[in-house]
Amino acid sequence: MAVGAFLFSVRYAPDTLLLYKDLVRGCCVHTIKSVNNVLIRLSSERWEHISQNHPECAGYLYDILNSVQSPNSIYSGKHGECIAVKEFENSDKLLAVVYREVDKNDGFIITAFITKRLKWLEKRRKIWP
Numbered sequence: 001m002a003v004g005a006f007l008f009s010v011r012y013a014p015d016t017l018l019l020y021k022d023l024v025r026g027c028c029v030h031t032i033k034s035v036n037n038v039l040i041r042l043s044s045e046r047w048e049h050i051s052q053n054h055p056e057c058a059g060y061l062y063d064i065l066n067s068v069q070s071p072n073s074i075y076s077g078k079h080g081e082c083i084a085v086k087e088f089e090n091s092d093k094l095l096a097v098v099y100r101e102v103d104k105n106d107g108f109i110i111t112a113f114i115t116k117r118l119k120w121l122e123k124r125r126k127i128w129p
Helices: 044-053 061-069
Strands: 007-011 018-024 027-033 039-043 073-076 082-087 094-101 107-115 126-128
Touching: 027 061, 039 044, 039 061, 044 107, 061 082, 061 094, 061 107
Parallel strands: 039 107
Antiparallel strands: 007 018, 018 027, 027 039, 073 082, 073 126, 082 094, 094 107
């Protein structure tokens, strides 16, 4: 870990989400483990992109992180990315989180959005479960 950085953990819900928050070089980064046990980062720049370009997701930070750790399903993207999908309870809406696993130890969230459309997912290859 870089000099001046620190690490702490927060329990989001019992036995569901362990969230790590690193402060390195003034950039806030949230990290979570994917279903493949790969550490996935959400940088402040990516969170800013998500909350500004997809304002419907602005209040869903922990849901986005939880979707990567505990998705209902994962689909392959067009360029090697993964699309984690989490269904909202009592709703026909889905939270889709696009992320990339660079290697066995590192990855990052690209974007996230809420959708009702399932047809675009059905065109993709389901890779989990």
